Amino acid sequence: MASKVLDPDNINENVKKCVYAVRGELYLRASELQKEGKKIIFTNVGNPHALGQKPLTFPRQVMALCQAPFLMDDPNVGLLFPPDAVARAKHYLSMTSGGVGAYSDSRGLPGVRQEVAEFIQKRDGYPSDPEHIFLTDGASKGVMMMLNALIRNEKDGVLVPIPQYPLYSASIALYGGILIPYYLNEESNWSLDFSDVRNQVVIARNKKIVPRALVFINPGNPTGQCLSVTNLQDLIKFCYKERLLLMADEVYQVNVYQDERPFVSAKKVLMDMGAPYSNTVELVSFHSVSKGFLGECGQRGGYFEMTNIHPQTVEELYKVASISLSPNVVGQIMMGLMVTPPRPFDISYPQYQAESKAIIESMRRRAHIMTDGFNKCEDVVCNFTEGAMYSFPRIKLSKAAMDAAAQAGKAADVFYCLKLLEATGISTVPGSGFGQKEGTLHLRTTILPLEQDMPGIMAKFQKFHADFMAQYSDYSVSSRL
Amino acid sequence: MASKVLDPDNINENVKKCVYAVRGELYLRASELQKEGKKIIFTNVGNPHALGQKPLTFPRQVMALCQAPFLMDDPNVGLLFPPDAVARAKHYLSMTSGGVGAYSDSRGLPGVRQEVAEFIQKRDGYPSDPEHIFLTDGASKGVMMMLNALIRNEKDGVLVPIPQYPLYSASIALYGGILIPYYLNEESNWSLDFSDVRNQVVIARNKKIVPRALVFINPGNPTGQCLSVTNLQDLIKFCYKERLLLMADEVYQVNVYQDERPFVSAKKVLMDMGAPYSNTVELVSFHSVSKGFLGECGQRGGYFEMTNIHPQTVEELYKVASISLSPNVVGQIMMGLMVTPPRPFDISYPQYQAESKAIIESMRRRAHIMTDGFNKCEDVVCNFTEGAMYSFPRIKLSKAAMDAAAQAGKAADVFYCLKLLEATGISTVPGSGFGQKEGTLHLRTTILPLEQDMPGIMAKFQKFHADFMAQYSDYSVSSRL
Incomplete structure (x- = not known):
């Protein structure tokens, strides 16, 4: 047959x-x-709510009101929702073109992208342009979109730390590229071994592979290490010298359990380094609502910020994003809530902080x-x-x-x-x-x-x-x- | 430089x-x-809520409670929500592993897939297996996943009706395949012209293109025509003879404005035809929460059902779906709500029907x-x-x-x-x-x-x-x- x-x-x-x-x-x-x-105790995937972590109250109140805006016309709304949740729901709904049931722009709601830009600016001390921020259905979808645009043929290689999060190996295989492994040093707490990074690029080039990008995950998955500023500077210098796109997987930036090396973003380190790095090294940074303390994996909210990416390529990515119309709007609003938590004078602030x-x-x-x-x-x-x-x-x-x-x-x-x-x-x-x-x-x-x-x-x-x-x-x- | x-x-x-x-x-x-x-009157995209269509009350009540399950512990919940919405929210939450904030299985929540299977069975009168149903972030993502698996190289072709919905042309280009156009006949209300379909396959084969699948959209986008059962039988026979995968875009199945040709699914027609068609022709059918009367585009809920697809290929698709972990859970629950509307004895039934x-x-x-x-x-x-x-x-x-x-x-x-x-x-x-x-x-x-x-x-x-x-x-x- x-x-x-x-x-x-x-x-x-x-x-x-x-x-x-x-x-x-x-x-x-x-x-x-x-x-x-x-x-079964499912510790195979970072899925906090599946293991009993409770969602934070304030974001979920806002989300409930965004789903059912008619509740805000009900005289009893105040019995179930605090006024700052009502105000915030109205704020996000005003950014949409017809509530959470309407497609947004394919890059995400402009208002939320603005909030993300303000969050980045506050975090790093450098301006961030909402036009260079795309919202995605979780960070994974953003990583996949970038790899799909980056990989041209079976000779294009992407440097990935080993051990790595298999999103990278799987997506590189799916889009027909080559994973170039660089090994983290287990003996010194999974530190970056630059001689190995350099070595792997040489080996790859000898095999006629064209290294195109370098991925790092900070804090590390599955290895849990936090990179130092020096590490990040070295990575940036290396990408500058070798003309590699730097892909910064920073979805765990809030999940830091030591005090010696607080999280510093690749964007900040790059900007601190000044020219010729800050104005040439191509950087894409990923973040997500799935990790941190929200752990809102099922809502599928993510973003990526592009630095020094050619504007025409940004347009090409916009076009690709358009094919599937828009990321889910609920996940976008969750991202807005993550980057814009209640302020100290808001009624929900103490509970949000405590939780x-x-x-x-x-x-x-x-x-x-x-x-x-x-x-x-x-x-x-x-x-x-x-x-x-x-x-x-x-x-x-x-x-x-x-x-x-x-x-x-x-x-x-x-x-x-x-x-x-x-x-x-x-x-x-x-x-x-x-x-x-x-x-x-x-x-x-x-x-x-x-x-x-x-x-x-x-x-x-x-x-x-x-x-x-x-x-x-x-x-x-x-x-x- | x-x-x-x-x-x-x-x-x-x-x-x-x-x-x-x-x-x-x-x-x-x-x-x-x-x-x-x-x-601006945005009539460029089928986005009903953006043009003022109100969401249906019951699904949004359920969704609000799924987002904020703590409301159900509040003695005042009955002031804002009917009891059947509360019951339904509990029903869907019991299907999740930790509410809407937890990743689901990469194919979607088993409980919702079961509901989709029951919906299909009731619609068509033939059994449907939830193991062959994947939930997706809107139908577009499902179409893209199938095309990505189908297209092996730049010689693989997909027959697409012209005029077509550009999701198809864009995705086929993105995955490196060839679009084989077949023209709908405007003079006879955008009907299928089988001689053209056959002709295009011959032309394609002469160019060493390998036709692999045939897409149809019923009701049609952008052309708005409804296919007859005879049309569907002819398509199925053609796919049988030419060994083509049939991709049935049926996202507008509820949007029918004439009475002569009510919507009949390709699955039902295929099953009605019996062997050798019903047990061999490969069919993938797509549906969505974005259209119909829900118009919940921003929630990004979709599914596809696979008929006669090799089980190992189903496993391969499961693996690809796993790379981005899970479709958004809110969209999945919206799909459950779409395929399982309130029943006649439910309190919310009259309002749901009226809306x-x-x-x-x-x-x-x-x-x-x-x-x-x-x-x-x-x-x-x-x-x-x-x-x-x-x-x-x-x-x-x-x-x-x-x-x-x-x-x-x-x-x-x-x-x-x-x-x-x-x-x-x-x-x-x-x-x-x-x-x-x-x-x-x-x-x-x-x-x-x-x-x-x-x-x-x-x-x-x-x-x-x-x-x-x-x-x-x-x-x-x-x-x-």
Whole structure:
């Protein structure tokens, strides 16, 4: 019989090439187990509300009113909503052309883009132009749009830190480019190793690959490190020298759990450096409502800001954005709310402050609980989660465990994570999904389970790990026989 | 000086190739004029709320409660929300893993996909499998995902009706494929001309193009025709014989303004035909919350259903969907609400019925007002808008007008539409944005201005048209001199 048009053998090769581990084998198995009634702790993806984090009250009040503006004509509205939420809902609705049910401009609502520009200006101390800001359905969609425009053919390469967030590897594969890996240095807390960056560019060029862009994630995903200003300066100088577009994934900028290196944006560092950097280095910076203390992943709000990008290319990107008409308007308003929190004299200010502070402070404590918990295990080493939402412990497995994995036809880290899932319900992602130095094995987990659940989860992990290591010990009775 | 990485000369050629007229030159000029203070009637895009259509009350009540679930713990909730809205909000929230702020599965919430399957089953009388339904950020994103998977290289072709909705031409260009045009027959109300479809496939194959899929839009955009069951059977037989994927754009299925040919889905026709069609022809059907009577464009909710698609390819599409994590959850719930309206015994039923009926009945009247209004003009011919949201009148321009357009460096229809915009504020899209038979000129406008505004708008158009024709008459004093 003739094959189908959409036979797997007949579809776009690039679609098949991409791999997305965060929702890969482990996630699929966890979903199956959940269907069978097993309690699963989904720490495979940074999805705070799924693990019990409550949404902040004020943004949700505003959003409810934006969805149902007729409530504001009801004399009882004041019984359920504070006046500053009503005022803010009116503010955002006035920016739309017909409420949240109308398409916006394909770059997003001009009013929200203005608010984002003001946020950036306040954060960095440098002007930001709303015409260079596009709102997107989450940061991922923005990253994909940029990579699609950047990658011209199968010789175009993008430098990506390894371990990396697989959005990058998957999108680069989907758009037919080449990922040029540069390795972060686990021994010095996942720091940037510039000699490796330089080296990889040389290797790539020798293979006739054209390096076009360099991605960094700060704070790091899955590695949790925070970059120093010096690191950022070096990256910018490198991009200047090598003529690379710098893609700054800064979605975790609020999730910082150490005080030595507060978040500084690539935009600010670039502007601080002055000419010839500040007026030539092409930079695209990404941000999102999904992370920080909002954690509003499901609302799909994101933006990117373009610096030193050719105006005609900005127009081309506008055209591409137009094909799917507009990002979702609810996510855009959530972005407006994120960058414009209640002011000190607003009625909702104290509650907003209390709620947001409680979340970030708890995340900081959880980062410690988790890192410490991993480091208490034999043959597990974990750098401190300085920022973002993940721990990425290294697991040293015995030969017996490696052999068992090979026999099961699984990569060793996948084997370990599957066993962990079956034994404890903890759903993680094997390090191979992010890339890891050959000979090393890791897993990624989020620090997002509720704080009160965290000690129990770490105890479960520790017990599992001890049992696993005992079962697959190279010196066990069975292997000595 | 060295050129930039993202110089327009240096970006992906496919990005540059795509054209998206709905937000093209006319839209940009209209936006400029609006900024200058001119009142613009945006009939360039099917965006009902932007032209004053009110959202339906019940779905927005549910959505408000989903955004602010804490309202349901408030003793005063009953003052602002009916109990069936509260019950429905709880129903949808129970489908999520943490409310609208949590990522869903990348294919969408299983509960909503189940509701979509039940809707399809009830509509068509055939089973529908939720595992073959993906929720998307509007139908456009689903179309783009399918085209990206389908198009393997620059020899893969997709048959698209001309005039067409430029989502198709733009996406096919973006993903590097070839658009194979088949022309609708304006003289017989934009009917399908099968001899042309067959002919175009032969022409394409002679050029070594591989036809892979056939797109149809029913009811048609921009042409407004409704396909007969016979048309659909012929399309299915053709796809069977030529091994083409059938892409059924059915987003306007509720927008039907004639009674002879009620909407019948391609899925139903395919199933009615039985083997070998029903079990082999690959079909993907698209639907949206943006059209119908909801018109919830800004919420970005859509779905596609796959029939006879290889299961492994479904898995590949799932993987691609995973890269951007999940469609926006609010749009998904809006889809659930669309396919599961209040039932006759629900408190909100009478209001929902009244609101939805009023919108569709008014659209039907507006379709008549608009078509009749165009046909009253000399040198304008307009097929009746049987369905969808658009009129696509043909304008016959004088030689003098054509010469003036050429002198201004504009296509003649662009020239006409720009003059219309400047004179009246009516923002339309030139027919060339959709494709039109050589030697013909059209414009697309929506039937969406409020009914009470419609006579005034048509009067403005008629006056403009008469003035334009007088100004550019081939027999005017100036041209006779």
